[in-house]
Amino acid sequence: MKVLVADDEPLARERLSRLLDALPGYQPLPDMASNGQETLDLVQREHPDIVLLDIKMPGLDGLQTAAKLCEMPDAPAVIFCTAHGEYALDAFAVSAVGYLLKPVRSEALADALAKAQKLNRVQLCSLGRASGQGEGSPARSHISARTRKGVELIPIDEVLYFIADHKYVTLRHTGGEVLLDEPLKALEDEFGDYFVRIHRNALVARHRIERLQRSSVGHFHLHLKGLPDENLTVSRRHVPGLRKLMDHL
DSSP, X not given: OEEEXXXXXXXXXXXXXXXXXXSTTOEEOSSOBSSHHHHHHHHHHHXXXXXXXXXXXXXXXXXXXXXXXXXXXXXXXXXXXXXXXGGHHHHHHTTEEEEEESSOOHHHHHHHHHHHHHOOHHHHHHOOOSSSOOTTOOOOSEEEEEEXXXXXXXEGGGEEEEEEETTEEEEEETTEEEEEOSOHHHHHHHSTTTEEEEETTEEEEGXXXXXXXXXXXXXXXXXXXXXXXXXXXXXXXXXXXXXXXXXXX
């Protein structure tokens, strides 16, 4: 995978290039960009697979540059590497696949590069509708979450369930779990075609439903594919609708 480094600070460019050199399977381009226009020129000339892009740059900033990259027919994946954490939602609005905070750690960079490598061009074009999503807009293909690694993107088809607990929502996915600062109702409105409510505080992925079981004391529990040792409580008011859905699955 060819990787272009774009940052207006020479030391930052050199550090990212060294980190890339140490990771197998990635080739940093010898020419690096120090501003937005240079980034666009190098992308058109070198056709990198991935761009590591700073946000605060002279002239075209990183967000403006990424927006222009999105217009290219064979756009590279963009991973932002920045000292500013407040632009995460704006970054995903221009189809970024990763958002790393400086100083970038090798482990976090490797994770972001691996995710970028798995995404195809159709997915890249559909990412990042977390901000400015109007009525009737299609649902996001990924959900962004701030974790100890920075900002992670979780594909919707890897989400098992959402559980609300006071202010936050826990998102359980095939690789673990993260906390979201999004209301459960908003998630249900956006992803109603993919998830079903089984409790006032729980949404589960329809395609992950395996079986509904009633306990000896009359409680209902739902078992999901991929979670053999875990079950979720189903409230009585949601049992009829869930049974009807399962008849059609």
